[in-house]
Amino acid sequence: MSYAYLFKYIIIGDTGVGKSCLLLQFTDKRFQPVHDLTIGVEFGARMITIDGKQIKLQIWDTAGQESFRSITRSYYRGAAGALLCYDVTRRDTFNHLSSWLEDARQHSNSNMVIMLIGNKSDLEARREVKREEGEAFAREHGLVFMETSAKTAANVEEAFIDTAKEIYRKIQEGVFDINNEANGIKLGPQHSPSSPNSPAGGAGLGGSGASKMLPHKALYQALCRMGDKMVYPLLPAFARPAWNHAAGPKTVFFWAPTIKWALVGAGIADLARPAEKLSLGQNMALAATGSIWARYCLVITPVNYYLCSVNCFVFLTGFTQLLRIAHLRYTNPDWDKEKTQ
């Protein structure tokens, strides 16, 4: 699956606030939340769409690694977004937020988007932290705030996607340096949508060396792209596989035989000429090249049936002319003298 960007997230917060459940709830919808089952994961990936762009989210839970300074430090730095979670039913998890936030701010990239999540909002009866308190904390520290429930899946989508939107907005504004993978953002493998596996045509389409591209290559790529957009959709279904074939229209192996059809055309036009005006040598040469090349096309890589067909016709036209000459000379034994007269 290809994507335009990959964002790396981390989830932080005290143990037991439901980070891993939140993560599983977001990344795998097939796990239905049920009352007698608590289940979570420490890692998950999911594709989302923002502004019509495919964006992959990779989410890493840092649980259990707090005792290693080196690890938490590196985690913060490698992430583009962080979900800072607390449990609305446990006051102490809310009180620890500022130390978490301080840690995150100290180690992370200054552009990291942090979202404050009050989890377990379904347990209204046991609530210890009011919604307003969470809002106030978020306002004070410039965070985005949301109350979620991994159990009822309320707001889980929004929490992750809104964070992604915020990161995406920062990318659009040019705040994030997307070429630096240390920021937790990665550019997807770029490829044009309709040429996934054309070795010859795809050779220059990596797009990675775009800055150093020579002008003729740029022209070539522009043409290819134009063809992809305008010609390809018009093609009937049976012809589509040929578009990106190794000897397809994006390569010289297609255009050389196409021009050679002119020879065939010329040969057919010659049928209108009287046989006595035909050149024996020229038509022998045509027939010979046609036959030799027709065979040759079937042994090279890529096997080029198109070239083969055009050569067959070259051979046929040449051969027909030869037959006409032979017929003339046979029916007209003194053709030689006529010429000398």
Place this chain on the structure above:
Amino acid sequence: MLRRLGGSSGSLWKPKNPHSLEYLKYLQNVLQKNEKLTEPNRKIIVEALRAISEILIWGDQNDGSVFDFFLERQMLSHFLQIMEQDTGLFVSVQLLQTLNILFENIRHETSLYFLLSNNHVNHIITHRFDFSNEEILAYYVSFIKTLSMRLNPATIHFFFNETTNDFPLLTETLKLFDSKETMVRIAVRTVVLNIIRVKEEGLQKYLITALKVYLCDLIDQLVGMSIDLDVFVRSAENVTANRERLRDKVDDLIDIFHYVGDLLETNSIADSLSSLLTSRFIFPLLFNSLIARRNNQAVLLTPISALFYASQILLVISHRPLILSFLQAFLFEDASILCSQWIRSEDSYCLQTAPLTDSTISEERAFFHGLLAALDSTQNDDYLSFYALMVIYAMLQNKGDVSDILAAASIPHNGATGTVVTCEPRIVKCLIDVVESAAKADSRLRPITLELTCIVLRQLVLTVDDDNTLHEAIARSASVVQAVMGTHLATALSKEQLFLEMFEDEYHELTTQTLRLNAVGWEMLLPPAASPFSGLPLNKRLSSGHEERVRTNIQLYLHTRKLKQDMLGEQETHLPLQIDLHAVVRVGDCINLNNSDLLSVTVSFSRHEKQSRFLVTDRLQLILVEPDTKKAGWAIVTFVGLLQDTQITGDASDSRSLHVVVESRAGIKRPGPLLSARFIFDDHIRCMAAKQRLTKGRQNARQLKMGLICDLLGCRTEVLARSNPYKIVKGCAPGSARKQLDTPANDGLGSSKSSSNSIPEDPVTSANPSGSKIHHI
């Protein structure tokens, strides 16, 4: 026959309850029937795997029989069977996610043991997944990370075979140690740390040999990165973009220091790792760079980076034996301990034993002298001395118990017990030199270096014997610098229009910004920048232009002033600049206006937003009030701004209105002015009166404060400080006697000593004490 049919029927048809033993039986059947993985059954298998993990966790939490069935039928072997086939992305990912969920969510010890038995897990670990796919790699890595979280002396034997010395979890992890993905590298480090932390004798023995190559690679990676960073520091210009790149490099490097620090906290490999670190990094690279070059081929760092790395080691690592041997060599040894060096070979570096050169190198305590020389280099600029200071600071901050060895080198450390330590006079002299270099005419001392010097000096004298000679010596040189800076400022004072703003800004910065050395450390690595385009704040770079020079001088002045006061144990009495603190009016106060000049005004913020107010001024403040409906003659304050920050401009098109802008004070987060509005008065005469009053009030307020600064700097000023008598009394009950503030008349010159009670009387108003006071409009 019938019974068999009946018995198996439960697993042939899909049971309704997805959380039950029956359902697991059904799923096992599914897996059995689909042993061969084909395109059409791929989806079925993926869903079956997912459902299995869900049921197992449910079983672990609710019904023990589920697990029994899972083990009885050896369902993990199904997993292996599927894996052995060419699975492709989706099945691989699902398998790994299932395993992840299993190992992470299982709560019962016994369930975990059952899962780990039969060695299936080791087969899964060693399976060759397609790591070129980043998704599989990420899932795999989090799988082994999850496993490593489950390690303890009881479970370790499921992974580690002592007799064959087989430990696939470790060996497979180490293969990924230099992956391109940061998250993968982090996970690998986590796994290694989790493994090392397991206290099991056989394992610890095994680790010593098994990790040797890895640790060596790690240190070599550190060496490569430090050389790379050094090259960058040498060549890069000090601009924002380069500092961003620098930060990444430095952070990667410090990550390794932290990682080494974490690794050193385990018993088994601490010795081998610390000897690797000293013999491959500290001696041949760091220490070699601190003395004169002895070999043309050797790869050396600039002293800047070498000192920076040394300070980072001291700040990050607290493993006592390593730090002790580091400090021992650094403070006392000579160059004879350096017996190897790094040389460049093609694309990489290799360690080479250095030939022992002639005996000219045998200067005693070579590295210590190198440090002193670095400290002493302030003649040119403070680039190198900053990092020498960092090293001393880091020594004092180190969390290992280092006070003994520092005491031996006559460096007082506040962890020292017992006898009082003397302080190495050469260090103190160097530090005082740094302070004094601020006073030189062409000083290139950046304020941050002075700040750091002050911090180090304070820490050093904290535990030193208290006959006060040291304190006094420092205070003397501080007051010399302070005096020089004072005269610089006194000249600037009369020339600079905005001197008051600068002074108050800088003072605010100084009191609110604490120096974060772990952040500052790398920012100073690039050569000192002079232009504001470098994106550095002024205290971290050289000043350019007259105004910045003045600001720098203010910073230097404030630092030395504070140092002097700390050394002499004095209290700050003059700063921040304050006049009549208790008389400051705040928004919401109810004040008595019985004797005040009031001007009725319509404040218009925009076309739509208009408010009717009365304008009052006192000596320092511009106040807008709204009459109190209950008490006649009293009013409620709706806005307060400082007159000194007020700008007044007339309106050419409308003679009745004024544009008033009150700039916000330093330290208020909100950008933009505090108030920006059009004041519309009843007629043009009142407008003129208001303009005059505000302009005058502004002048007076500024002069008052300038007078205070003059007092502070000890210079006589020709500026005439004026004041209006205090007209507003707040907080009194209505009708009560008005609290009269006595404002004793003075000679009118602002050279008086302190602020609050000796503000000179405004000569104009005092000449006409009663008549002009009240303008009720």
